[in-house]
Every structure is written in structure tokens, then in C-alpha cells.
Amino acid sequence: MRIRASVAVVSGALALSALAVPAARADGSQGDTRITKVVVDGGNRVRIGTSGAVTVKVGVTVTDTSGIKGAEDEFEIYGPDGGNATTGKPSCTKVDATTSTCVGSVRIDPRTDHLSDKSAGTWYVDAWINANDDDYLWKEKAGSFSFQRAARLTADAAPEPVEKGGTITVTGALSRADWESLAYAGYGSQSVKLQFRKKNAIGYTTVKTVEADSKGSLKTTVEASADGYYRYSFGGDSGTAAVNSAGDFIDVK
Template sequence: MVAGGAALVFTGVVAAVPAGAAEGGVSFTRVSVNGGKPIVIGVQEEVEVHAVLRMTTKLRYDYGPTVFPYRGKTDNAETLQSSIITSDCKVVDRVNGICDFDEWLYIDPRNSDFGNEDAGTWRTAARVFLPGDAQDIDDVNLPVQVKRATRVTVDASPEPVAVGKTITVSGRVTRANWDTHTYQGYAGRTVSLQFKASGASSYKTVKTATSSATGALKTTVKAAGPGMWRWTYYGNSTSGAMSSTGDYVATQVRVLHSEVRRVLHSV
């Protein structure tokens, strides 16, 4: 394994290609970052992002290649990684210099340069370092979404409840604040209340609710049977999607007092 990102700085400035650098002679294809899914980042845990790429070149190179999210211009850009590890070449075509690579890119939200402004769409660059401090760096026309993680909680009560009676379902939706490294209430979000009946294989949306100024959620529904209740937030361009865990509510069949008296009288 090669520590291909050792010389890269977190959201720093990528050095411009030096005079006389051998730009060209390298092509990057089949690039994928995080399997095409958004990169969702919390407030404490370093995130590992898997990427793959194919490089074609007959030039000798010192180390790399690497792919990474960037903003700005490729020769003077902000980047988003704290470190990168690149695999050795997996030879596809030795004669034509074609190799496949795996890469592991790490993003640490605790870095002092990382903040809420980093959420959104980034572009992707691929680079390889050549002898004599030269490099080949290209935009690979691949947008990458970087999102703030969300959390959702749920509480359904009473437990148990009679069929047909009212259940109150509450909870809270919060979002990672990369400036303060805490989760804070996410106001004004449309969040789906979902139910999975006992024996069912999937949840179904029952209704939606809007979070309060503190991210609080609360609504009521009629109990139709036993099962799991949860809240699901589907995310947006800067915030990740998330579902709460399920809260199981058992139900009881109501027996009217008049029916009880009728049954006892007939005994």
C-alpha cells in the first residue's frame, strides 16, 4: 500500500504544476468515489471513503495515483482529505500501461479547517506525481455530494394501547454542526412518520410532521394493530438522510362493559 496522500493538506492549496512539468500523457477513467453515494460526515468520527480508478500511462511515475474532492481550479484548489492510501497497481494491460487502483480517502471533521461551509457539491480530481516534482492532474467530471449527518429519535406511547385509541409519537431531528462539533436541533424539516405492522417486511409512511425550532417532532395517530413506529428524514443537498430506530407498540382489543355483562349473564 502507498500513502499517496501524505503530501496533501486538509482543505489546503494544491501546488501548481511547476514549470517544465510533464502535463499530459496520463488518462484517468472508471473513477468512482464512495460508490456514487453522498459522503455523510458526523462531528467526531473520521470517515473512510473508498474510491476506485483506472490509469493509463506509459510514463514512469513516483507515487499515486490519487482521486480527491476539490473546489476551485485543479492547479490551485481546496481539497477535502486528511490522508489518502492507494493500492498497488492491478495490471489490466501491461503493454499499454493500464492499471486499476483502489483508494481509501480519510476525512476528519475535527480538523480545524473543516466547517459547515464544506457541505454541498464538490468536483473530483485525479492526480499522479511524476519524476522531477512534475505531476499530471485532471478533472474527471464527477460531482461528489458531501453532507452533514443527521440523527432522529422516536418515542411512541402509550404502550400497550387499545385498538382504535390514540398513539402520540414524538421525537427529534438533529444535524451535525461541523463548526461546534455537536448535533443541534434541525428546524423546519418535513419528517415522515412510518409504521411496520407485526409480521410485515417494510415500513409504510402514515403521515408527515414538521420539526419545531428545536428539532422536536410530535403527532398523533390511531392504533390499528401492533407494530413498530419510526421517523424518517430523507435529507437534502447538504444534509444526510436518516431513520430513527423503531419503537414497538403492542395493542389490546377493547371489550365494552356492556358486552362483558352480556357474556356473564349468558353463562
């Protein structure tokens, strides 16, 4: 008999709490079953704001010479500060005779799931997959992904219009989701790029790097050279999502 130690949770539900007791975890395997790929939400980044539920899809690709029978039970995802959730029972689809991709999903709603801000960061996927010949593989860290607080960023370039060679002041603000208060709060002392795109051009280029103040406010100046759009761009970090502001157009005379 295989015995798997875990925290009792509701399938497809979320349990996030600083008081949560971590599950007892230990990898196990039999035979030649291998996990070849784990993809969470298509790009291994989950961004959660302050309102609106997000469905997180976890895909685990597995191979065995006898083919894959299916997942033993739900996938568990877990991270810092006792954060954990379980998907619904995964459904497995054949890729070929030896390989299948098993997919499970869980719905996360910041309004009802009591997320802790400290739970943002690197999370892991715990998966147990069975093969047709009774081989199996259980990995507590089958894959990892970023579980991030959503961010917002604004940019306002002025004056407009402006004489060529004149001074443009670009202000803005960086904020991120506070899961505990269900509001966005300034994210201070972060490096943010000021970028410019000429009128009718395709991409933005970085003009300079600006440091946000302690409240997340941004302000810098540049010399007016051509019609175009200014925006701020934040690259994100382990617990905060990357974000670009909308571009603000400047008419240079």
C-alpha cells in the same frame, strides 16, 4: 514538462478552511486514456459526525489501449467554502490488459481538521492518470460525491399499550452534526416521514409526512390499528445525510 498548479497540502491529510485559496484548475489529456468510473466510499456519499475519524476511499477506474502506468500524484477532493483534501499516493490494480482501478484514501477527523459547516454539499475528485505509452488524462471533475453532515433522528410512540382505534402520539427530534461546535444541533423546518411496520412484517410503509418545527422537534398523531413499530425517516439533502430512527413498538389491545 507537465506543470500542474495546485495548493500545497500534506499527502493523505485534510485542509478545510473558509480562507483557503482554490487551486488553479484546468483539464488536460494526451492520447486515448479515459476515466470510466469514480467511486468514493462505495456509494459516493461521505458522512461526517462530530467525533471519530473517517477514512474516505477514492477509487478511479481508467482505461487505455496500452494499459495504465499509474496515478501521477495524489487525488484531490474539493468542495464548497474552500474545502479540500488530498489522498495518499494511489495504488493501481489491473482489471485487465487495458484497464486499472487506482485507489487512494484520506483520513478526516472532525475533532482536528476544523471542518466548516458550509463545506457540506457536492464535492469533486481531481485525478491525473498516466498510461504505459505516455498518454495521460487529468480531469479536475473526474467524479462527484456528497460530503454530508451526519444526522440523528428519534421516535417515541405513546401511550403503550393502546386500545384499537385509539390515538397514538409519535414524537421525535431531527438533529445534524455542527462541525464547528462539535455537537449535534436541531435541524428545523424539514419534511420527515412517519412510517409503520406491522409486527412480524419485513418493511416499513409511509403513513404521513410531518414538518419539523424550527428546532427540529416532531409531533403527530395516528389512529391505533395493529401491533407494530413506528419510526421517523429523513431522506437527507445535499449537505445532510439521510437517517432513520429506531422503530418504537406499540402494543394495540
